[in-house]
Amino acid sequence: MRAVYLANYFVAGCIAFSLLGWIASLHPIAFRAVLCLVAATAIIWCLSWLLDFSLSSALKISVSDLQAYLIAAGAMFLVGLGVFLCT
Amino acid sequence: MHLKLFVLSASSVMLWLAPAALDKTAAIHKALQGVSLTAAIACAVTAGNIARLQAEQNEIEEIKTRAITADVVDEIATSAYISQQQRQQEAELILASPGDDVEATREALEAIYSQSLQDDTSTSEHPDYPIYLEICKSREAGKSTTWIVENVLKMGGRKFADGKVKLQTLLNKFDGEREK
Numbered sequence: 001m002r003a004v005y006l007a008n009y010f011v012a013g014c015i016a017f018s019l020l021g022w023i024a025s026l027h028p029i030a031f032r033a034v035l036c037l038v039a040a041t042a043i044i045w046c047l048s049w050l051l052d053f054s055l056s057s058a059l060k061i062s063v064s065d066l067q068a069y070l071i072a073a074g075a076m077f078l079v080g081l082g083v084f085l086c087t
Numbered sequence: 088m089h090l091k092l093f094v095l096s097a098s099s100v101m102l103w104l105a106p107a108a109l110d111k112t113a114a115i116h117k118a119l120q121g122v123s124l125t126a127a128i129a130c131a132v133t134a135g136n137i138a139r140l141q142a143e144q145n146e147i148e149e150i151k152t153r154a155i156t157a158d159v160v161d162e163i164a165t166s167a168y169i170s171q172q173q174r175q176q177e178a179e180l181i182l183a184s185p186g187d188d189v190e191a192t193r194e195a196l197e198a199i200y201s202q203s204l205q206d207d208t209s210t211s212e213h214p215d216y217p218i219y220l221e222i223c224k225s226r227e228a229g230k231s232t233t234w235i236v237e238n239v240l241k242m243g244g245r246k247f248a249d250g251k252v253k254l255q256t257l258l259n260k261f262d263g264e265r266e267k
Contacts, residue, residue, distance in 0.1 A: 001145055005138030008096055012131035015103045019124045026117070087107035087120065 010072060017080025018087075038077075045070060088141065095134035102127035219261045222254065 024034035048055055048070055056063045106120040113119075221239045230238075235254060237243040242250025 001138055001142040004092065004096070005135050005142055008099070008131050008135035008138055011096070011099055011103070012128055012135055015099065015124055015128040015131055018103065019121075019128060022117075022120055022124055083103065083107075087104070087109075 010076060013073070013076035014080040014083065017077050018084040021081055021084035041077075045073060088137065092134055092137045092141070095130045095137070099127045099130035099134060102130060213261075215257055216261065219257050222257065 020034055020037070024031040048066070052063055052066055052070075056066045059066065102123045105123050106116070109116055109119060218239065222235055225235050225239055232251065232254065233247075236247055236250035240250045240253060242253065
């Protein structure tokens, strides 16, 4: 059951990125706004990888859990954007 | 609950991928895509929440089962320990009881023996005991009562009656003690 709920949240994340792509496709200004949001998210993602040990102690989770969340976020972004571009 | 969960999960994936099957040149494609994605994310989040609650309940059930199992195991171990202790106590009592009897008997015998020794000592230490031994020797030699009173007890003449009484007293006393 734990795997089911993790898979559902993963799918929800993928759909969220697809929705973000859909919003970006509505208008050029929306595209720029989403681009800025994605860029900021990418910077935070990279910084999280660099500061994983201090961030894990601040968030009170293990480093492996934090890395798993970061990998899952990257995978969600790629899958969500890929599905949106295909549709 | 499981049916709802799987229906919602399948719906979210279907709604997410459904716009790919739609005609991209259609005017309402964008709108349909937005509605579909919004519905899909709602379904996915709802399914995720249901699955999370279910997983938490399963964990609680597992903890309960483990606690009950541990309780039963503890109870069995406790009863086994108690029964073992009882058996051990019974065995110790069985082993200890003959020893106590022997000890009690030994103590009783010791007390009886020491008392008889004291009696023997008190008899031999009595001041009239040598006179009694002389009387016994004289009787064994076949001497008469009169001879014993006059020669052993030295109570002849007017003291003869008292001597006879003393002889009888000595005989009663020491013969009785010897018979004990």
